[in-house]
């Protein structure tokens with residue numbers, strides 16, 4: 130019998146009537162997961178679309194990601210977002226992976242397709258979507274990615290697939306940089322931060338600049354140090370400088386890039402678009418990205434006011450840049 134759950138309206142009214150026995154569940158697994166913005170993004174979208182779906186956060190301890198994914202089948206969860214440290218284990222627990230997830234060996238999205246678990250990775254495509262919001266396409270462009278971890282690899286692959294002419298990766302460890310650059314095939318190469326000077330796009334995929342993590346690392350003269358010691362004079366007009374970090378909204382890298390005349394974009398757009406792609410995969414509906422973005426901005430402001438995030442800086446709507 131066809132599964133018609135989740136197609137009715139999500140009641141906005143009386144508590145107790147919702148969620149019901151027919152509400153469809155999706156969620157996120159991570160460790161830690163309590164600060165995840167994913168429930169805010171997905172529930173805002175589900176309400177907007179009038180879906181009888183709900184999205185919750187599951188704190189799943191490290192090492193149990195595979196079991197949590199397998200449990201989707203017994204619990205009838207329709208979709209799971211997967212965050213650190215479960216991305217590789219979740220991939221291993223899937224019956225099938227999309228081509229992108231297969232290449233990366235990790236997933237951030239699992240879909241329960243009528244009892245078949247399918248893994249996907251929407252991070253890289255979400256990043257490219259966020260560039261499109263800035264009116265920017267990687268086609269024929271020279272890109273430099275700083276960092277060689279999971280996010281960097283997804284970004285390198287997506288930039289190459291979107292037609293970048295060159296993707297250079299700089300990282301602390303040369304072999305990691307080479308491994309990440311290999312995701313761009315012959316157009317990828319390990320390199321140095323100074324190559325930012327020739328790049329059309331510079332992407333920070335390290336946590337340097339994040340609130341609370343690697344923050345306030347300053348060089349002796351009080352100037353915030355940039356990822357991998359990147360020198361500000363390598364940045365300038367005609368470039369787009371993107372940071373995958375979104376809290377603070379303006380990282381030291383983005384502040385320096387702006388002051389030198391480069392265009393900038395933080396990681397909030399990527400976060401919204403990777404979630405929008407998940408929602409589209411699970412529900413088959415076009416995701417209301419503007420509603421998701423507004424919900425994210427509201428939540429970030431709330432957290433900044435309550436002091437749980439540190440100073441956020443100037444928040445801008447990533448899907449409607451000024």
Ligand code: NAP
Nearest residue numbers: 276277278279280281301302334335336357373396399400
């Ligand atoms: P990851 O797998 O742990 O990789 C981190 C990378 O940064 C590694 O190459 C690491 O190098 C490097 N790194 C760490 N500390 C550094 C330092 N002090 N100086 C220079 N390099 C350093 O993490 P990830 O998942 O790729 O995430 C990277 C960043 O992207 C994080 O800030 C994360 O929040 C952000 N992110 C954002 C989104 C979004 O939707 N906006 C999605 C995913 C990730 P080593 O190997 O040498 O340690």
